[in-house]
Amino acid sequence: MTDATAPAAAPKTLYLVDGSTYIFRAFFAIRSLSNSQGLPTNAVYGFTAMLLKLVREARPDMLAVVFDKSAYSFRNDMYAEYKAHRPEAPPDLVPQFGLVREVTRAFRIPAIELEGWEADDILATLATQARQAGIHTTIVSSDKDLMQLVSGEVEMLDTMKDKRYGPAEVFEKMGVRPEQIVDLLALMGDSVDNIPGVPGIGAKTAASLLADYGTLEGIYANLDKLKGKRKETLENNREAAFLSQKLATVATEVPLDVTLDDLTCCEPDRAALTELFARLEFKTWHREFHDAEAGLPQTVALGKDGFALVTDDAALDALVQTLTEADQFALATQVTSTHPVSACLCGIAFAVDTRRAWYVPVGHQSLGQLAMSRVLAALRPLLEDAGKPKLAADLKAAVQILARHGVALRGVRFDPCLASYLLDADKYQHTLDNIALDHLNHKTTRLADVTGTGRDQIRFDQVVLEVARDYSCEDAQVTMALDACLTPRLAEANVDGLLADLELPLAYVLAEMERAGVRVDEERLRALSKELGGRADALEARCHALAGEPFSLGSPKQLGEILFGKLGLPATKRTKTGWSTNQQVLEELADEHELPALIVQWRQLTKLKSTYADVLPTLVHPETGRIHTSYNQAVAATGRLSSTDPNLQNIPIRTEEGRRIRECFIAAEGCRLVAADYSQIELRLMAHLCGDPRMQQAFREGADIHRRTASELFGVAEGEVTRGQRDMAKTINFGILYGMSAFRLAREQNLSRQEAKDVIERYYGRYPRIREWKEETLESARKTGQVSTMMGRIRRVADIHSKNAMARQAAERIAINTPIQGSAADIIKRAMIAIQGKLKDELPQVRMLLQVHDELVFEAPEALVDDAKALAKREMERVVQLDVPLDVNAADGRTWLEAH
Numbered sequence: 001m002t003d004a005t006a007p008a009a010a011p012k013t014l015y016l017v018d019g020s021t022y023i024f025r026a027f028f029a030i031r032s033l034s035n036s037q038g039l040p041t042n043a044v045y046g047f048t049a050m051l052l053k054l055v056r057e058a059r060p061d062m063l064a065v066v067f068d069k070s071a072y073s074f075r076n077d078m079y080a081e082y083k084a085h086r087p088e089a090p091p092d093l094v095p096q097f098g099l100v101r102e103v104t105r106a107f108r109i110p111a112i113e114l115e116g117w118e119a120d121d122i123l124a125t126l127a128t129q130a131r132q133a134g135i136h137t138t139i140v141s142s143d144k145d146l147m148q149l150v151s152g153e154v155e156m157l158d159t160m161k162d163k164r165y166g167p168a169e170v171f172e173k174m175g176v177r178p179e180q181i182v183d184l185l186a187l188m189g190d191s192v193d194n195i196p197g198v199p200g201i202g203a204k205t206a207a208s209l210l211a212d213y214g215t216l217e218g219i220y221a222n223l224d225k226l227k228g229k230r231k232e233t234l235e236n237n238r239e240a241a242f243l244s245q246k247l248a249t250v251a252t253e254v255p256l257d258v259t260l261d262d263l264t265c266c267e268p269d270r271a272a273l274t275e276l277f278a279r280l281e282f283k284t285w286h287r288e289f290h291d292a293e294a295g296l297p298q299t300v301a302l303g304k305d306g307f308a309l310v311t312d313d314a315a316l317d318a319l320v321q322t323l324t325e326a327d328q329f330a331l332a333t334q335v336t337s338t339h340p341v342s343a344c345l346c347g348i349a350f351a352v353d354t355r356r357a358w359y360v361p362v363g364h365q366s367l368g369q370l371a372m373s374r375v376l377a378a379l380r381p382l383l384e385d386a387g388k389p390k391l392a393a394d395l396k397a398a399v400q401i402l403a404r405h406g407v408a409l410r411g412v413r414f415d416p417c418l419a420s421y422l423l424d425a426d427k428y429q430h431t432l433d434n435i436a437l438d439h440l441n442h443k444t445t446r447l448a449d450v451t452g453t454g455r456d457q458i459r460f461d462q463v464v465l466e467v468a469r470d471y472s473c474e475d476a477q478v479t480m481a482l483d484a485c486l487t488p489r490l491a492e493a494n495v496d497g498l499l500a501d502l503e504l505p506l507a508y509v510l511a512e513m514e515r516a517g518v519r520v521d522e523e524r525l526r527a528l529s530k531e532l533g534g535r536a537d538a539l540e541a542r543c544h545a546l547a548g549e550p551f552s553l554g555s556p557k558q559l560g561e562i563l564f565g566k567l568g569l570p571a572t573k574r575t576k577t578g579w580s581t582n583q584q585v586l587e588e589l590a591d592e593h594e595l596p597a598l599i600v601q602w603r604q605l606t607k608l609k610s611t612y613a614d615v616l617p618t619l620v621h622p623e624t625g626r627i628h629t630s631y632n633q634a635v636a637a638t639g640r641l642s643s644t645d646p647n648l649q650n651i652p653i654r655t656e657e658g659r660r661i662r663e664c665f666i667a668a669e670g671c672r673l674v675a676a677d678y679s680q681i682e683l684r685l686m687a688h689l690c691g692d693p694r695m696q697q698a699f700r701e702g703a704d705i706h707r708r709t710a711s712e713l714f715g716v717a718e719g720e721v722t723r724g725q726r727d728m729a730k731t732i733n734f735g736i737l738y739g740m741s742a743f744r745l746a747r748e749q750n751l752s753r754q755e756a757k758d759v760i761e762r763y764y765g766r767y768p769r770i771r772e773w774k775e776e777t778l779e780s781a782r783k784t785g786q787v788s789t790m791m792g793r794i795r796r797v798a799d800i801h802s803k804n805a806m807a808r809q810a811a812e813r814i815a816i817n818t819p820i821q822g823s824a825a826d827i828i829k830r831a832m833i834a835i836q837g838k839l840k841d842e843l844p845q846v847r848m849l850l851q852v853h854d855e856l857v858f859e860a861p862e863a864l865v866d867d868a869k870a871l872a873k874r875e876m877e878r879v880v881q882l883d884v885p886l887d888v889n890a891a892d893g894r895t896w897l898e899a900h
Contacts, residue, residue, distance in 0.1 A: 011134055011135060011136045012061040012135045013060045013135070013136050013138070014127075014135050014263060015054065015058055015064075015137075015138045016066060016137060016139050017051070017054070017065040017066065018119060018120075018141030018146070020067065021141045022046075022047050022050055022065075022100075023047055025046070025050075025160060026042065026045070026046025026047045026050065027042060027043035029046055030045060030046045031806060032799065033045055034798050034802065035279070035798065036426070036427050038799060038800070038801055038802065039095065039798075040093070041096070043096040043100065044100055045280075045282060047100050048103050048285065050159060051065070051103070051104070054140065055107075055265075060138075060265060061264065061265060062130075062135070062265060063109050064111075064112055064258075064263045065104045065112070066112050067112070067113040069114055069116075071086075072116065073116060073118045073121075074117070075118075078243065078246060079243060079247055085194050090804070092802060092804045099280070102272075102276055103273075103276065105269075105272070106269050106272035106276055107268045107269070108267065110263055117254050120146060122256065123139055124250035124252045124254075125252050125256060126263075127154050129260055130260060131154055133260060134153075135260065137153065137154045138154075138155050139154065139156045139157070140156075140157045140159060141156060141158070142160065142161075144174065144181070144185075145193075145250065147170045148178055148181040148182050148249075149178070149250065151178065152166075156170075174203075174207070175203070175207035180210045180214075181248075183215055183216040183219075184210060186216050186242070186244040186245035187206035187209065187244075188205075189201075190248065193247070195244045195248055196240045197240065197244050198234060198241050201230075205230070216241060216242070220234070268289060270290070271291045274289060274290050274441075278441075281428070283428050283429075287443060290443045306357060307357050307358075308473075309465060311465075316370060316378055319360070320379065323382050324382065328352075328388070328391065329352045329390060329391070330351045330390070330393075330476045330483070331348055331349065331350050332349040332393060332475035332476040332479065333347075333392075333398045333402065334349070334468065335460065337459070340511075340514035340517075341404075341515060341517070341628050343404070344404075344461070345362060345363050346362070346363040346364055346463075347361040347363065347364065347468060348360050348379070348472075349469075349473045349476040350476055351476035351477045354477055354481045357473035357474075357477045359468060359469040361465055364461050365461055365462055366464065366465050369465075372405065379407075383409050383410070385410065385411055387411060389411060390413065391413070391415070391480060392412050392415055394417055394432075395415040395508075396508075396510050396511045399507060399511040400511040403512075414479075414487065415499075415504060416478075416482040417430045417431070417634050418430075418499060418634055419482070420438075420439075420486065420634070421633070422490065422495045422503065422793065423493060425634075425637040425795055425796075426795065430634040432475060432478060432479070433446055435482060436478045439486065440478065440481055440482065449471075450463055450471045494792055495792055495793065498791060498792060502791070502826065503829075506829050508836075509833055509836045509848070510641075513847075513850070514630060516626075516848070516849055517621065517624055517629075519625065519667065520616050520617070520665055520666065521663075521895075522616075522617045525612075525613050528613045528661070528664065529609055532606075532613055535605055536605045536606050539605065543595055543598050543599065546593075547562045547595065549562075553603075554606075559581045563593075563595065569596070570589075586600050604655065608652075608657050608658065608661060611646075611650075612646065615646060616646060629643045629644070629648055630643060630644050637814075637818075638795070638821045639789065639793050639825035640825040641825070641851055648850060648852050660897075662895070662900065663895045664895070665850075665857075665895060666894060666896075668859060671859050672862055672865050672892045672894060673858070673893060673894070673896055673898075674860050674890065674891070674892045675855055675857050675858075675891055675892070675893075675896065675899035675900050676855065676869065676873060676876060676890040677855035678827075678876065678888055681827070681854050681886065682734075682820050682821060683695075683733055683734070684882065684885075684886065685823050686773075686820055687883070688884055689790075689820065689823075690769045690772070691769050691883070692768070692773075693769075694766060695767055695769075699884035699885065700884060700885065704726075707729070709766075710725040712766040713725070713729060713762050731748060732760065736763065737817060737820055739816060742756040745759065774816055778800075781797050781800050781811075782801065785797060785798060785800065787819055788819065788822075790819070791823065793826055795814065797814050828854060828876075831875055832848065834879055835856070835871065842871065843860070843867055846858055846859070846860040846864055846867075850896075855900075856876070857899070858872065860892070865892045868892075869890040869892060872890055
C-alpha cells in the first residue's frame with residue numbers, strides 16, 4: 001500500500017477536566033470519609049476514582065485538569081456582584097482542595113490554574129488551541145456555560161450521566177445552537193454565577209427570541225417588532241443584557257505557561273502516589289501504584305534470596321535443627337480451602353529472621369515431596385512445645401489445620417492480624433497484605449496472584465512448588481518482620497495484654513467451636529422455606545392489588561414510583577438514584593397507607609428465606625452432618641465477634657419468623673442444647689461505668705430495670721406501671737446508649753417532639769450520672785482521639801472534630817457506644833476462654849458451639865445438662881467484678897429456641 005492510499009491517522013484526543021465539577025460532585029456523593037488522623041478524604045477519594053475511570057476508559061492522548069485559582073476574576077472588575085452569592089465551601093472540603101491538586105500532579109497530569117482567570121477561560125483557551133491544531137477535544141464538565149465551546153471538533157462529556165454533547169445534543173438540551181449559548185445566558189441570566197440577565201426572560205422565551213432573531217444584537221435590532229411588556233423589559237434592561245453577554249463569554253486567549261505538548265499523557269509518579277495514598281489511607285490504590293523505593297522506608301530488608309524448599313530428609317533435619325536453636329520462629333500454613341473441616345494441609349513455611357525462610361510441601365499434587373507423616377513427626381515436638389515462642393498470621397486457621405492432622409499448636413505469642421486489629425480496628429481489613437504495605441512498605445504477593453481467580457482459579461495444592469515456596473515463605477518472613485514492628489507499638493498503646501491474654505487464647509477456642517459445628521433440621525428448614533415463600537407470594541399479590549398494577553417489590557425505583565408517584569404518599573428522603581424506600585421511610589409511611597407496612601413484612605420474609613431457610617441446608621457438611629460457621633476476630637471495630645457462612649449474628653429473635661429459624665438448630669441424638677446469655681449486660685455496664693447510684697441500686701436489688709425506670713420517669717409505684725410505660729422506659733434505657741434523639745423517641749412512641757424531649761430530660765434528671773459520664777467520655781475522646789473499654793481495648797474516633805455534623809455525630813455515638821458494647825464483647829470473650837478451660841477439665845463431653853452477641857450455646861449429653869448450665873452460669877458471672885452483679889440466664893432444650 002502506498003502512502004497515497006494509506007488511511008489518515010486518527011486525530012489526537014485531548015480531555016480537559018473541569019476540576020471544580022469533579023471535586024464538588026465527589027464531596028457530595030461520598031460522605032463522612034476520613035483517614036485515621038481525622039483528615040477528611042471523601043472528595044479526594046471520589047475525585048481520584050473519577051479521574052482513574054476517565055483515563056482507563058477514554059485512554060486520551062492528552063489530558064489536563066483545570067482549577068479555579070481563587071474566587072476573583074477579571075469579571076469582578078466588570079460587575080462587582082459577579083458570583084457574589086456563592087456560598088462558602090463546606091469546612092470539610094477546604095483541606096481537600098490542595099490534596100486533589102497533589103493527586104493530579106502525582107499522576108503527572110497538568111493541574112492548571114491562573115490568578116485572575118476562571119477555569120472556564122483556561123478550558124476555552126486550551127480547547128481553542130487544540131481545535132486549531134486539529135486535535136479532537138472533550139471537555140469533561142456539566143457546566144452549561146461551556147456549551148458555547150461545542151463544535152464539530154469540541155464536545156462535552158458529563159461523566160455522571162455518561163452523556164456526550166455535540167452541537168445536536170446541545171440544541172436538544174438547551175433549545176439553541178452552541179454559538180447562541182452566550183446570548184441565551186445574557187437574556188435568561190445565571191443565578192449560580194449571579195449574571196443578571198433580563199428580568200422576566202426565562203429559558204424558553206430566550207430560546208424563542210434567538211430562534212427568531214439569531215443573536216442578542218439581532219433581537220435588539222428588531223426590538224420594534226416586539227410588543228407589550230416583553231419589548232419594554234428588553235428596552236429597560238439593554239445595558240444589563242449586554243453586560244451579561246460579556247460576563248457569560250469565555251476568554252480564549254488566557255496567557256498560559258503551558259503548551260499543548262505539555263498535556264501529553266505519561267506514566268504516573270509512583271513514588272509520589274505511594275506516599276500520598278499511604279497518607280490518605282487509600283489501600284487499594286496504595287497497593288496498585290506502590291513503589292518500594294518511595295513512601296515509608298522499609299523497616300527491614302525483605303526478599304526471596306533466602307527462600308528454600310524442603311523436599312528431602314537431610315533438608316528437613318537441618319530445618320528442625322535451625323528451628324530448635326532459634327529464639328523464636330514464624331510459621332505460615334497453606335491449605336486447600338478455608339472451611340474448618342474440609343481444608344487439607346498443603347505445606348508449612350518457617351522463618352527465623354527476615355533473611356531466611358523454608359517451605360515444606362506435604363500436600364501438593366507435584367512429585368518430590370516428603371510424606372506428611374514424616375514431616376509432622378519431625379516438627380510436632382517444636383510445634384507443640386508451649387515454651388518455644390512462635391509467630392503466626394491467622395492463628396485460628398493454623399491451629400485448626402494442624403489439629404486436623406493431629407498436631408496441637410502451642411506457644412504462639414504473636415499474630416500480626418490480631419495485633420493490627422488491636423492497634424486500630426477501624427483502619428482497614430486486617431490482612432497480611434494490608435498490614436505489610438502499611439507498616440513495612442512491602443507489597444506482598446497476594447493469594448489471587450498465585451491461584452488465579454474466577455474460572456481460572458486453582459487450589460493451592462495445584463500451585464507449582466517453587467511458586468508456593470515464594471508465596472509461603474514471604475508470609476512467614478513478613479510475619480517475622482511485623483513482630484519487630486508492631487510488638488513495641490502494642491506495648492506503647494497498652495494493648496499487649498489484650499493480645500496475650502484475650503485474643504490469642506480466644507483463637508484456640510474459636511478453632512474448636514468451628515470444628516465442632518452445629519446440627520440443623522434440614523427437613524424443617526425446607527418446609528419453612530416453602531411456607532415463607534408462599535406467604536411472601538401472598539403478600540406480593542396483595543401489594544399488587546393495593547398498587548393497582550404489578551411491580552417488582554424488590555426494586556426501590558419501581559416501589560418509589562408506586563408510593564410517591566401513583567399513590568401520592570409524602571416523600572421525605574432522596575438517594576442518588578431517586579426517592580428513598582428504606583425501612584425507616586416505609587415505617588413512617590405505614591400510618592398513611594397499608595402498602596408500606598406490607599412491603600416491610602415482605603422484605604423480612606424474603607430475607608429470612610433467602611439468607612437462612614434456603615441457605616442453611618446447603619451449608620451442612622456431608623461428612624459431619626453439621627454446619628460449621630466461621631468466626632471473625634478482627635472485623636467488628638467494637639471488639640465483637642462476627643460470623644460468616646452462615647452469619648449467625650443477624651438471626652432476629654424478636655420476630656416469630658426469626659424464632660422459627662432458631663428452632664431449626666438442634667442437638668445431636670442423646671444431647672440437649674444449653675444456652676447461657678447475659679441479662680441486660682450493656683445496661684449493667686452503663687450503671688457500672690457511670691456510677692449512677694439509683695441505677696446501680698436497682699440492679700443490686702434484682703429489680704426489673706425497665707419497670708423501675710418507668711416508675712422513676714412517670715412518678716408511679718412499680719406495681720402500677722403500665723405495659724406502655726415500661727415499653728417506653730425500655731426504649732429509652734437502650735436508646736440512651738446509642739444516642740437516641742427526641743425526634744426518634746417521638747416517632748417510635750407516638751409522642752410530640754416536646755413530649756419526647758421532656759421524657760428524656762426527666763430520665764437524665766433521675767439518672768444524672770449517665771449524662772455526666774457521657775459528657776466526660778466525649779471530652780476525653782476529643783482530647784485523645786480515642787476511647788477504650790474496661791479492659792483497655794482502644795478505638796479511634798478520628799471524626800470527633802469533623803466540621804461535618806453527620807460525621808461528628810456518628811463519631812460521638814461511637815465514643816459513647818464503644819466503652820459499653822466493647823466491654824461487653826471483652827467480657828464474653830474472657831468468659832469463653834475460662835469456660836473452655838473448665839470444660840476440658842470438668843466436662844470434656846460438653847462442647848461450646850456458638851457465640852451470638854451476649855449468648856453462648858453448648859451441646860451437652862442429657863445427663864450433664866444441669867452441670868453444663870451451672871458451669872456456664874458460674875464462669876460467666878464471675879469473669880469480671882463490677883459494681884453491679886452480672887446476671888446470666890441458662891436454659892436447655894432440644895432446639896436453640898427451646899434453650900433460649
